[in-house]
Amino acid sequence: MRTTRRYAHGLLLTALGLLLASPVLAADPSGKATLEADPTAPANFVWVLVAAFLVFFMQPGFALLEAGLTRAKNTVNILTKNVLDFCMAALAFWAFGYALMFGGSGMAPGLEQGNPFIGYSGFFLTGEAYDVSTILYWLFQMVFAATAATIVSGAMAERTKVTAYLAYSFLVSALIYPIYGHWVWGGGWLGEMGAVDFAGSGVVHAVGGILALIGAKKLGPRIGKYDEQGRPRPIPGHNLALATLGVFILFFGWFGFNAGSTVAATELRISVIATNTALAAVAGGVAAMYLTMIRTGHVDLLATGNGILAGLVAITAPCAFVAPWAAVVIGALGGVVMLWAAHFVEHTLKIDDPVGAFAVHGAAGLFGVLAVGIFADGTYGVSGLIVGDTHQLLVQLISIVALVLWTSLTGWLLFTLLDKAMGLRVSREHELAGLDVTEHGVSAYVFENGLAEKPGKMVGA
Template sequence: MEAFFINNLWILVATCFVFIMHLGFACLEAGFVQKKNVVNILFKNCMILSIGLLTYYLVGYNLMYPGDGWLIGDILGGFSPMDWDAGASADYAAQQVQADAGDAMAMTGYTDFIFQGMFAATCATIVSGAVAERIKLVPFLLFATIFVAICYPITGSWKWGAGWLDAMGFYDFAGSTVVHAAGGFAALAAIILLGARKGKYKSDGRITAIPGHSMPLATIGVFLLWFGWYGFNGGSVLSADPNGVSLVFVTTSLAAAAGGIAAFFTAYIMFKSYDLSMVMNGILGGLVGITAGADVVTGSSAIIIGLIAGIIIPLSIVFFDRTLKLDDPVGATSVHGVCGIWGTLAVGIFSTNPEHSFVTQLIGVAAIGAFSFVAAFGIMGALKVTLGIRVDEEEEIKGLDVGEHDMHAYTDGKKDGVFQLTEG
């Protein structure tokens, strides 16, 4: 009973860490957009977490688990989080958690649900930054609702719900592909359909940089995300096993640090400047890269994985921006999509488990990536045809804060409807 209490408590603490990641995403995305669009990006982050938890409760969890079906979870199996009492929660955990190893349950069903629910919301948050500064609010929220409620749980069930990829031997410890690459491919589909921000790409081929309004805020976001990743990866041990959690903390830290260092040098070679945004995305790329194999690689391998992820970041961002002319204000497609692919494939190269295969990892990445891209393209494409997904030119120029929310993120105290004290 004492071991169960400690295990369950650690997963709940890790859940709080993952919750903090949503604050990190909000700060990072707000810092990387222009001042006139900060309220809009913060609004979307608040709504995504709310939508993600509710839809995962109503639909997603049972679609994702227990994965008895070949393609999707047991959505019609008659068991739902809405029906739980304390006994059912404990019984379900006993059936689901670490069943293959024959170990005692590590957490209740309640804990399993809330931990996984935070992951589900994270997947949609990845898309939010990529489509920033030009997407209509309501169509985006509809997209996020459908994607989190249906698309993410389906691909998640293929691995974490004991589905066909899991049976094949595909390994993704905490979600380099299941969460991050899935979100990255969805973001790619969305920005293809949405188009670039006005003025980003000139008719003569020139590219205009559109810098974010607050690098301090973005930096705070990166550190909050790094902090939250200790729960994202550490909680995915699914117990408080001392050696397992400690190893994951070490590999996560080393990969993040290596990603930042590699992005620093790579960006300097490419741009001859010390680019803070590249370093921040390099850190995040290292974190995404290590997420698939944090528990099955050594510290040295974690450093190599992070270094390669950090090198990938500037190259990938430039490729999407300059070669493909795809406008991604926060680099989500590179950080989550490309580095998610790399991290998942890295398991087949660096894992200490000889059963992990590079070919199997490649199949898993291709399957989840293709499904997420096609599903997101279909959902966003339908919304584009029916409701329209892009704000008009005047609203984009004025800013979505005023156009969509009728408020400002900042004020100088002299205008914009700020309350003024007057004599008399």
């Protein structure tokens, strides 16, 4: 039980405190005291920085995936949102998010002990937060926060006002994401209870996926998505080459996401984590491919790509705590969960999610949190149902309930207030013409004669 509680605080935070933090209570903006206290600090610093750079590189992966899965007339809009939501998330996490997530937790270097519900120190990276170890971890956590924010872009694609989307990106990164993150990773009540989420199946992906579902529901479907009987119509994306490249970039960046969460180059478990990440991804892709082929008779590239991503999302929470065979099972089940959730959202809930953001990140993310309580084998300090520990499964279920309630309630409130304050959806005329021209005054593609591409007629328009 003691070991489980230690990991419940978040292995990544514990490792950072042990390996990087200076024993001197004062901030260390020069790094001299940190280096004197721990000669291995440079290797660990470089490892965390490289991992942060890899996670940052996932941002163009999201941009290309979403652009490819939507229509040509909205390409500039998608790319713009993916550029600017990173900018908004970074500023929000610098000003407020990091302090609310880790401030006063006693987990991050330089920030004193606090309460189990919310952080309260280190705003704007000033005071004790002006410390090389704290700032290192801010950068690593900031790219995670930006990932959670950008997940929503695809679900709300082709009909959302840019101004409303940017306001959402800032507020989610400043408030909604970091407060739940504090509960699990920042010394909060879920972590104290024993909840484990190694790299963010729940904290990052499920939070972003549930917000994506709520945002898409609040917006309503794209014009022409459903016929008069409420049956969904396909609205194909315009460039599967872009989408496929996006999947590969995300796959590559995920090694920083998962293996980087050791926050220590000296933590040799990184080999298991990286291998589990790769195996879960390919198992998710193969499972989704075969299930779709059985149903349709075709090998579906889109389903395969989303299956890969769902496998990655599912393994993100348990990647450090399971054996490779379990990673294959978790990834394959992640692909199955994704396909079921995508069908349920589109056909039963009648919610238009153009890229399957909830299915990939929300549904597979919740399954990943649950998978810790089932498959953790005790070799890295956490034991699940597979070795007879039912307590961990119960705690993971409590964490899931807290995540769903917090994210759903705050997300619905956020999108409702934004809708009333500035309006979420563009006009019918702008949606039909395409957001590239109407929101940005430019088209992503031109004909050989140099004229801007004319918006094509939409299904059901």
